[in-house]
Amino acid sequence: MHRYVMKRLILIIPILLGVSFIVFFITALTPGDPATLILGTGAELEAIDALNRELGYDKPFFIRYARYIYDLVVNQDMGRSYRSQMPVSEIVLRRAPTSVLIAFNGMLCACIIGIPLGVLSAVKQYSATDTMSTTTAMFFAAVPSFWLGMMLMYIFSLKLGWLPSNGVDSWRHYILPMFAIGLPFAAHQLRFTRSTMLESVRQDYIRTARAKGASEHTVIWKHALKNALLPVITITGINFGGLLGGAMITETVYSIPGLGMLLVSSIKMKDVPVVMGTTLFLAVFFCLIMLAVDLMYAFVDPRIKAKYTR
Amino acid sequence: MSRQGTKLKKQNRLKELWRRYRKNPAAMIGLAFVLILIACVLFGDVIAPYKTATGQNIRARLQGPSAAHFFGTDEFGRDVFARVVHGARASLALGVMTTLVALSVGGVLGAVAGYFGGRIDDIIMRLMDVLTSIPSLLLSLAIVSALGAGIRNLIIAITISRVPAFVRIVRSAVLSIVDQEFIEAAKAGGTSDTRIIVRHVIPNAVGPIIVQATMSISMLILQAAGLSFLGMGVQPPRPEWGAMLNDAREFMRVAPHLMIFPGMAIVLSALSFNLMGDGLRDALDPKLKS
Numbered sequence: 001m002h003r004y005v006m007k008r009l010i011l012i013i014p015i016l017l018g019v020s021f022i023v024f025f026i027t028a029l030t031p032g033d034p035a036t037l038i039l040g041t042g043a044e045l046e047a048i049d050a051l052n053r054e055l056g057y058d059k060p061f062f063i064r065y066a067r068y069i070y071d072l073v074v075n076q077d078m079g080r081s082y083r084s085q086m087p088v089s090e091i092v093l094r095r096a097p098t099s100v101l102i103a104f105n106g107m108l109c110a111c112i113i114g115i116p117l118g119v120l121s122a123v124k125q126y127s128a129t130d131t132m133s134t135t136t137a138m139f140f141a142a143v144p145s146f147w148l149g150m151m152l153m154y155i156f157s158l159k160l161g162w163l164p165s166n167g168v169d170s171w172r173h174y175i176l177p178m179f180a181i182g183l184p185f186a187a188h189q190l191r192f193t194r195s196t197m198l199e200s201v202r203q204d205y206i207r208t209a210r211a212k213g214a215s216e217h218t219v220i221w222k223h224a225l226k227n228a229l230l231p232v233i234t235i236t237g238i239n240f241g242g243l244l245g246g247a248m249i250t251e252t253v254y255s256i257p258g259l260g261m262l263l264v265s266s267i268k269m270k271d272v273p274v275v276m277g278t279t280l281f282l283a284v285f286f287c288l289i290m291l292a293v294d295l296m297y298a299f300v301d302p303r304i305k306a307k308y309t310r
Numbered sequence: 311m312s313r314q315g316t317k318l319k320k321q322n323r324l325k326e327l328w329r330r331y332r333k334n335p336a337a338m339i340g341l342a343f344v345l346i347l348i349a350c351v352l353f354g355d356v357i358a359p360y361k362t363a364t365g366q367n368i369r370a371r372l373q374g375p376s377a378a379h380f381f382g383t384d385e386f387g388r389d390v391f392a393r394v395v396h397g398a399r400a401s402l403a404l405g406v407m408t409t410l411v412a413l414s415v416g417g418v419l420g421a422v423a424g425y426f427g428g429r430i431d432d433i434i435m436r437l438m439d440v441l442t443s444i445p446s447l448l449l450s451l452a453i454v455s456a457l458g459a460g461i462r463n464l465i466i467a468i469t470i471s472r473v474p475a476f477v478r479i480v481r482s483a484v485l486s487i488v489d490q491e492f493i494e495a496a497k498a499g500g501t502s503d504t505r506i507i508v509r510h511v512i513p514n515a516v517g518p519i520i521v522q523a524t525m526s527i528s529m530l531i532l533q534a535a536g537l538s539f540l541g542m543g544v545q546p547p548r549p550e551w552g553a554m555l556n557d558a559r560e561f562m563r564v565a566p567h568l569m570i571f572p573g574m575a576i577v578l579s580a581l582s583f584n585l586m587g588d589g590l591r592d593a594l595d596p597k598l599k600s
Binding site: 014015018019022023026027029030138139141142143144146147150151153154158241242244246248249252253263264267268270275279282283286287 | 336439444446447455457539563580585
């Protein structure tokens, strides 16, 4: 098991190199130079040139990239923001917990609503419950989370005044974003759980479980769900990536000072070090989630656990 | 088989597909709405003149829905109904174009990876791994910011972020086919690889790919709307649903209709492509129907 985890952790390195290269390349295509950004367009040309040289911006692309990676690996330095001159790592780490918390809440909301309802509508296929939950899911799967966020804000903050509309001062601020991000994903989760469960309940071992007299509850929640869970876990992990993306826009709707707002504003202002830092953080986070997903397989499925320990 | 025979067989297959698709009411509703969307694109000016969608009329600003303005007016007095109708063009173009381009690029890469396997497969798939570990919205955001906002650059950006998904879909569809006997037979008969891929592998893999492509249109409509919402997509005064929603934020309290109608348009178009995809899947493979 340890060896497998180590191997997977090492495999993250080439992925991060790839991600950093792609983003570095894209940002290098962007017109403009850092010194003009820092000093402003009104600054003297000599000063701009001097600062660009100091930042290494006069060097060719590959040398700049190599230097970035060298600083990152050897000095653990992600550079400083062009705008605020603060260390990038500090900016990113300060904002990351909010974003992670929001994405995690959304995921939790999606799983708590989506998985049980998916199981229920598979077990009671063609019933009123099934029709209702699949129809609702169909609708929510087509709803963009930022629009849902706006509608929720309109109804629950502006009209009813039950919940605050923006910021992150208390736990109540997290409720609306949680549903705005979570509900569309709950819909995906429901549809997916339903279809894998439908396959699972038709298997021979379910008939065997019923034949040996296990209660319906045990048959569905222990035998059928446990076997259907593997693909559900995979899709949950993959969705988490999309959820982080969706959270970026929803953060804008609710003015939440997280990575999403940071990234959007940094991209608009061409603050390359911050863009790089945020992207790398998100990529590491995503890779770790995918690793966690694979490790969760082992807990759900003893056959896979056996494969890992070999 | 003669060429005419093959043609006849294809026609029959399409007829059979349509017969099964027709039986599904949800899928028909989806199809009907997609046709309405296409009508909005083709006959937008007949339904509501483009001038009312972009022409400003300050005296009529922020009015609620009425007989004169079905969906009300926005902060510049522009007719929201006309803007929603003309916004269909941008959304549909983005959804369909990006899907088609991503499908062609991803399809070729996926077919090559799945068919040849080995090192080529490894290289392509690891590259895709890298692309997928950047959240797709972030990737397209970065690309748009490098290329500059605008509808063409948005198409490029969304396409690149969507290619990996199609590579995977096509590859797995191809993988399930290459081991079958008729491929082996074709190889043994000395058919070239390209011909096998084009004539034997792709036609047999096309069902699930069409279904995924239809679903992808709805996903990309949502993504494009999201990017425009952030101000990275279609530029004003051209109407686009995501950008309209962003403008609506300021007037949420006084003019909620500004966010309700464009939002419903996004939801309905994404929903109808999903319904169509579901219907196609069931019609293509009745066994899968759940």
